[in-house]
Amino acid sequence: MTDVAVEKDQDSLGVLAWIGIGIVSVAIFLAVFSPWLIPYDPTQATENVSTPPPPLSAWPSLFWQTIVGDGPTPHWFGTDASGLDVFSRTIEATRTDLIIALSANIVSVIIGVSLGVISGYFRNIWTETLLRTSDLLQSFPVFITAMILVALAGRSWVNIVLAMSFLYAPIYLRLTRTEVLALRDRSFIEAARALGKTEFGIARQHILPNAIGPSLIQFSVTIGFAILLTAGLSFVGAGVRPPTPEWGSMIATGATQLVLGDWWPSLFPGIAISVTVFGFAVCGHILEKRYGR
Amino acid sequence: MADSTNTVLSARGLSVQYANESPTLSDINMDIAAGEIVGLTGSSGSGKSTLAYALLGLTRRGAQITNGEIYFGRNDLLALSDVELEDIRGRDIALIVQNPRSALHPMYQVGRQISRVYQTHRGSGGAEAHQRAIEMLRLVGINDPERRADAFVHELSGGMAQRVLIALALSTSPKLLIADEPTSGLDVTVQAQFLDTMWETSRKTGTAMVLVTQEPGILANYCDRVIELDAGRVSKDVSASEFVSTSMLHTTQATSSGQGEGQNRAPLLKVEGLRKTFPLRGTKKVVQAVDDMSLSLFAGESVGLVGESGSGKSTVGRCLLKLLDSDAGKITFDGQDLGVVSGEALRRVRQRIQIVQQDPYDSFDPRWTIEKSLLDPLEIHQIVPPTEARAAIEEGLKRVSVDASVLGRRPKDLSAGILQRVAIARALLMKPDFLVLDEPTSMLAPQDRHIILDVLKRLRTELGLSYLLISHDLTSVASACDRVVVMYLGQVVEQGPTTEIFEKPVHPYTKALIGAHLEENPKTRRVDRTDRVDLEGEIPSPIDLPVGCYLATRCPQATEACDKERQVLSSFSSHHDVRCMRAGQLELDKAS
Amino acid sequence: MRLTKGYDRWVIFFAFALAACGPSQPNDTDSSSVIYITNDVPAGLDYDGAASVIPNSQEGIVNLMDPLIDYAPGETTEEGVGLLNFTSFEGRLAESWSFDEATLTWTFNLRRGVKSCVGNELTADDVIYTFARAKSVSGPSPTGWFLANVASIESFDATVLADENLRGLGDEVKKIDDYTVEIRQSTHNQLFLPALTTFAIRIFDSVEARKHATPSDPWSHDYINNVTAPAFGPYCVERWEKGNEFVLRANPQYYRGVPEIDRVVFKKVPQSSNRFIILRMEQADITKGLTPREFKKLREYDQLQVVGVTGNETLFVHMNFDSPPFDQVKVRQAVAAALPYNWIIKNGYIGQAQIWDGLVPSSYPGGKSTFHDSPEGLDVARQLLAEAGYPEGRGLEVYEDALRLSYPIEKEAILGPIATAIRTALRDIGMPVELDPIPLTQYGDRQLVKKDLPFALVDHEKAIVVDAGYAVQLFFVSSEAGAVNNMVNYRNSRVDDLWTEARAERDSERRYNLVSEIYDYLRDDVVWLPVVEYRTQWATRKGLKGFVWYPDNGIRFADLSYAR
C-alpha cells in the first residue's frame, strides 16, 4: 500500500526530475567538451578590458556573423578587468568545478565506504578509534578547516580535493557503517557463512554492494555542496590559483567590479553555479526518493 | 442475510480504489450481527485489511472509497460529515491494528492515549478518564496497570502493546470491534490469552467483532462466521465450521516415531551442557540465551525444538553451526568436537550441517539472482565440476518441486513459499547429513506451510537426513518430528517422543504451550476446554533470572520451594525428561 | 526623532512600498568630524609591537605621537597636495638641534610647554624613556631599536639582540637638563635625521606610560598595544575596537594648535568595493586603497574628489638569484623586455601610474633614471631567452616551481589583472609561468626571512627613510655585508665595497656619485625589475583639503580641514 503512495510521489516529480537530469547532463557535457566549445583562451589577458556583453538585440546578427566566420567572435558575456572572456571562462569553469567536486567525492567515497565496511563489519578497538576520529572530524568547522588545510598544503586543486575528502569521507563512513551494521545481522550473511564463504568474501561480495546504496545517493547531494565549498574557498582566496577559471573566484573578482556598474563578470558565473548546484540537489532528491531509505 | 434488527453494521456495494489503479475492493456486501464474531480471511493482497478500514469509512492515504454504503444503525457512514464520523469512530466502532507499537503515539504515555480517547467520546473529566484507562488495562490482563499507564509504547513488549490497544478500543464500550490481524507476531501463549480475552469480552458485552486473520486455527477456534475475500471480492460467507470443513486440507496428526529408533548407536549430534550469554552493552550484565542445554540426535532422526520467542531455541541452532561461539559446553558432530575445529576443517563440517532460516527473503542476497545464489556455494566447495553446476542446481530445484525458471529471478520477485523451498534446495546442494530448520514456516501463509512440511518429510525419507526443526508452531512439529524438546528461557524443560509430549505433557509450561495451540477444528475449540493450564503474567527478563524455577512466577502450581530451588532436568519415564521437581506430584494429583 | 526615523527605514525596506523614495542616509556630518574608512583599523599602537609592520597601525601611531623633528614643507601640487622638502628639517618636539662633528654628538633642545593627552608636560625624561625602551628590545618587533641602529646611534647595534646585558641605556643618549638631550652616533651616518622622522622612535609620555607598567611588562607594551600610546601628538584615542573601529579626538592642548578636525572615526571596511560605495553614497569622508578603476570612477562624481601624488609606491618584479633560471642575467633581461608595461599602466592602473625608471622613487632625491633604456618588446625577449639557452622556452619546463609568479593574495583586486597580463606575455615568449597568490604573511616569510621566493610581484616595499643609500643598505648589499632584506640574494662584492665607502662618506656629492655607481650595477644585473610608480591617492568628499604626503603614506589628520 505504501509502495503505491511512493509511486505517486514520483509521478508528481516528473518535470522536476527532468529539469534536474537536464541540468546535470548539460553541466557534464560542458565540462567534457569545453575546450572545443569556447571561443577564447580563458586565461589569456587581452586589451579589451571590462567590455560589456553585446545588447540582446544585437545577438542574432552577431550570432550569424560568428557562424559565417565574419569578424571576431563577440564576447557574449563581456570581458573582465583582465580582459578575459567571461563566456569562455564560465564554460571552462564548469570543468574545473566539476572535476574538483567529483574527484573529492570519489576519493571520499572510496575512503569512507571502505573504512565504513571495515568499521561496521569488523568491530574492535581500532575500528572504534577510527569511528571516534571520524566523528571528531565532523565537529570541525567545515569551511575554516578547509581553509586551514588549503593554507597548509598550498593552493592547488589536488590539495582542495584532499581537504574536502578529509571532510566528506566521515559522512560516507557513517552512512556505510550504519548500513553494514544492519546488514551484519541479515540472514543471508549468516547463510553465506554457513555455506562456507570466507569473511573477506562476505564483506566484499555481500556487504559492500548492499551497503553502498545510501552513499551513492549522498554522492549526488554532496557534489552540489562540494561545488559550493570549492567556490566559497576560491571566494575567500583559498581555492584554485588564478587565472584558472573557477566560478567562486570569478564571482569574487567580479564582485569588486559590480559597484562600478560592471555586473557581467560576476552575474554569469553566479547563475552558472546556482543552476548547477540546484540540478545536483534535484537529482539527489530524486535518487533519495526512488532508492533511499 | 442476518435479521436487520439484530444487524450492527452492513455494507452494500462497497468499492475502494487507489488512484489510477484497478479497484482493491469491489462491490462488497456484508452484514455483522450484534455479538457475532466474524472472521475475515483471504490470502495476502486480497484486500481484507482495506475492507476492515473501509468499514470505519477510512482508507489509507492515496486510496478512496469510490462506491457503496455502510449502514451503522440508521446512518450511512459514508454520507456523514467528518465531524459526525469522528464521533462514531472510536465510540461505536473501534479498531485494533496488527502493529500495535507503531499505532500508538511514541511520545505520549499509553494511559494518556487511552484516557484521551475515552474523554473525547464519553466527555468525562481527566481524572475519571485516567481511572477508566487503568481499569481497562487491568481488564486486559496487564499487571500493575497504575505503573504501566505511565509507560511509553517503546517500553512495552508487542503483546503488551497489543493489550493496550485493545484496552483503548474497548474503553468506550463500542458496539463493533474490528481487529486487523491482532495477533501477528505474538507468541502462542500470549496469542491464546489475548484472543480469549477478546472472545470473553464479546460474549459478555455483546460487542460484535470482525477478526481479520489468515490463521485457520483462529478462525476455527474463535469465529462464528467466516468471510473470505479473493482479489477484492467476497468469495465465501459461511459459518466457521462449514468454512473449516470445506477449506482445510490438513488436520493435525502426530506422527509416530517410525524412524530413528536406534538409541544404541552413537548419536550423530551430541550437545552437552551448552551455555550461551550475550553481554549487555554498557553494563556488566549478560542476557542468558541458553543454559545447560543437552541434546542427542541420531542419524535419520527428526527432533523438534519448541518454545516461545526468547526461549533460546534459535541460539541453539546457531551454536550448532558455530555461527555463534558458545560460552561453555561441548558439541560433537559425528564424533568430531566442534569446539576445536576452525578454518578449512570448520568449513568442511559446515558443509555437512546446513541451515534453513526463518525469513526466506532475508536469507538471499537481494541483489543476486537465484542462480548466482545457488552457484556461489557450489563454487566455494567445488562439490561438482563447474560444467555440471547448472545441471546440479536444476536438479536441486526439481527436488523441492520448484521450476528452473526461477533461476533468472531475484528474491523479491518470488513468493515466500517458493523462495523458502529454494532455500532448502540451496542447503541440500551441500549434500548435508543434518539440517537445522530455524522456524522455516513461520513467515509463510498456511497453505505454504503445508507444502514446505510435505517437502521436508519427503526429503527426509529420500535422502536419509536428520532434522532439528526449531519452531513455535506446534502443528509443524507434531507433523514432522519424532521427538520434541521444549525450551523455556534458555533451558530444556521437557523432552520426549512427540506423541507423549503432545498427549501427556508433564511440565506446566509444556501443558500451557500445548493448551495454547489452536487446532484447526471448531469442534475442539480452546474456549470450550475446561482443563486449560494458563500461565499468568509475563516472561521474566533473561537478564535478571529468578533463583529457583524460571516458571515459578507464572506457574499456577508453584509452591514456595519452586521460588528458591534450582530445577534440574531429570528422567520422568524412559526417553522422557522433565525439569520440574513437582512433576511426579502433579501427575499423582491428576490421577487422583 | 531618531526613533521614528529608524523605524521608517525598517518599514520601508520590508514593505518596498516607498521603494522609489528611499530613506535618507546620514550624511549631515558636521565639518569638525570625519569618517575615514580603511581596510583595517590599527591593530596595535606600539611601534615595537607585533602590529607595527602593518601600515594601518603606523597610521594610528603617527596621529598620536610626534617625532623630535620632521621634514619641512615643500611644494604643493596642482591637486593641492602638500609635498615635503626632503632636504630640509624642522623641529617638532625638539625646538632646535645641533651636531658636533668631532664627537658625533647631536644636541636637542626640547620645546617647552608641550602637553600630552593626559596633560603631562614634555621633558627630557620622556626622550630618555623612549630610547631606553627602544634599546630594551622587549617588544616582539623592536622597530625603535632597528631605526636607531640604521641611524648608527652608538651601541644600538645587533649585539643588543644577542646579549641581554647590553640592553640598558648608557650615556649615548643623555639628559643634560629637563629640556636638553644629547645623542651620540658611532660613525658618521647621514641617515640619522631621516630616521628620526619615521613612525618609530616617536616620543612617549613617560609619566603616563610608566603608570601602566607591570612587573612582567615593565615597558607597558600591553597597555600601549591595546589601549593607547600616551604621547604628545595631535590626537588622543577616544574609542578603539580592534578589527572594527578606532576613534580619535583632537588633543585640546596640542602644541601646534588644536587640529581643525576634532574627531576622526576610523572604520574598518575591508573590501575596496565596499569603501567605494560607502564614499559614493557619501556616508564617509575619506578613504584610500581603492583600486585604480574605483578612483577613476569616483572622479566622475561632483560631490567627491580624488587627490594624490606619485610618492613612493612602486611595483617591481622580484627574481631570485638563487632560483634557476633566474640566476641567468639573460633570463632576467628577457623578462624585463617582455613585460607588458603599457598594458599595466593603461589597464592595470587605468593610467594612474608611470614607468618606474629607477630603483628610487622619483620623488626622492638621488634616484637614477635610465633603467628602461635598453630595447624592449616580445621579439627582443625571445632573442634573449634563446641566448640564455631556452629558445622558445624549451628547457624551462624543469623550473616549474620557480616560474610561479607570487603576489600577496590581499592585493588580488589590483595585482590579479596585472599578473594575468604578465603571465600572458611571458607565455607568449615561451616561459610557462603560473600565478601563485599567497597570504601576505607567507609571502613575507618566504621573501624576507627564508629568501626563497623565486618570482614575485612586489608593490608594498617602500623605503620609509628617504635616502637612496638606505635602500642599498637595506636591499642590495650582500647579507654578509649587512643587508637585512636582500630578498633576491644578490651578491656583488663591488657593490658591497662601494657601499662601505659611501656609508661613511661625509661629502654629499661624493656619496651621491658612489651610490649612482651602485645603481648602475643594479640596473645592469637586473637585480630588481622596476615596473611602475603608481599614484598614492585619497578619495574624499569635496571640500576636505590640506592633504600632505608623507613617506609612510599615513594621513596626518591634523593637516586637514573642511572648506565649507
Next chain:
Amino acid sequence: MIWRFTLRRLAVGLVQLSVLIVAVFFLIRLLPADPVSRFVGLNASPEAYALAEQSLGLDLPALEQFEVFLFGDDEEVGLVGGELGTSWVTGSSVNQEIRQYLPVTLELITLSFLIAVGLGVPIGVLGAVNPGGAADKGTLIYGLFAGSQPEFSWGIIFIFVFFVVLGIAPGPLGRLSPLTDPPDFVTGAITIDALLAGRVDIFLEALWYLSLPILTLSFVLSGPIIKMVRENVAQTMNADFMFYGQAAGLPRGILARDALRAAFAPALTLIGILFGFMIGGAVLIESIFSISGLGQYAIRSILAFDYPAIQGVVLTISALTLLIYLAIDVCQALLDPRVSV
C-alpha cells in the same frame, strides 16, 4: 536521569575536545609559513628573527610549546586556566577577541534562523498537508533551490539590487552606521546591548543595517528547513499512529498537535546541526557585509598565521558545535521518550 545522561555526554565531549586541542595545535604547526617573519618586518636579520621567535615562544620544541599552551607560563595561565593565549597580530588576549567577535556572529545567525524557521515551518507544513498539490510542489522546488544556493553570490546580488540600484537598503557597512556610537558592550550582540542601554533607536538601526545579511542568510537557510519540515510532517501524517488516531475518532485539533509533536524532534536536530555549521559557515556573509564576526576573525588569523587566534577560533567553534549537539541530544531525550537516556 537526564542529568546523568547530560554529564556522560559532557564527559565524552570533553574527551573529544581534548583530542581536538591536540590535533589543532599540531596541525597548525605544520603550516608552511613562519609567522615570525611578520614581526621582524623591516629587520629580518637572524638576531632579530631569533628574538622574535623567542618572544613568541616558537624557539621551544613543539611539545614544550604545547605545555605552555596548556598550562601557561610566567605571564599567562594557559588553556587549563581558561586562557587561549595572546594574538600575535594584535597582542590582545584571544579570549577577549573571541568574546568580542563571537556574539556578532551568533547575533547574525540567530536572527537569520528566527526568520528562516519562522517562515520555513508554516510553509513546510503548508506543503505537507496537501501532498501533490501546487503548494507542495512549490515548497519542494523552493526548498531544493534555496538549499543549494551560494550565499555569497546572493549577498552580492542583494547589495547590487537593493543598495546600488534601488537604494532602499543600507550599504554593507556592518551592524551600525559608522557615525553611530555603539551602546556599551555588555553581551556583544548589538541589538541586545541597545535594548539594555534603553536605546530603541540603535536597536532599530542595527536591525536595519543587518537586514540584508539576514535576508541573504535566511533565504539560504530556509531551503533545508522548509524541505525538512515538509518531509517530516508528510511522513508523520502517513504514520500508523496518525491513521489509528483517526480511526479512534480523535478530533482534528488533537491529531494536528500529535503530528507536530512527532515532527518536531527531527526538525530540532536539523536546525541544531545547521546552526552549528553556520557558526563557522557565516564567514562569507560576514566578509561581504563587513560584519566583523568570528568568521572574519578566522580568515584574518589564518591569512596571518596567527597560531593562538586560529587555535582559539577552531576550538571555540568546535566546542560550541559539540555543545549544541549535546543540547540537541538532551532536548531530544526530554522530548522523545524513545531516546535512551
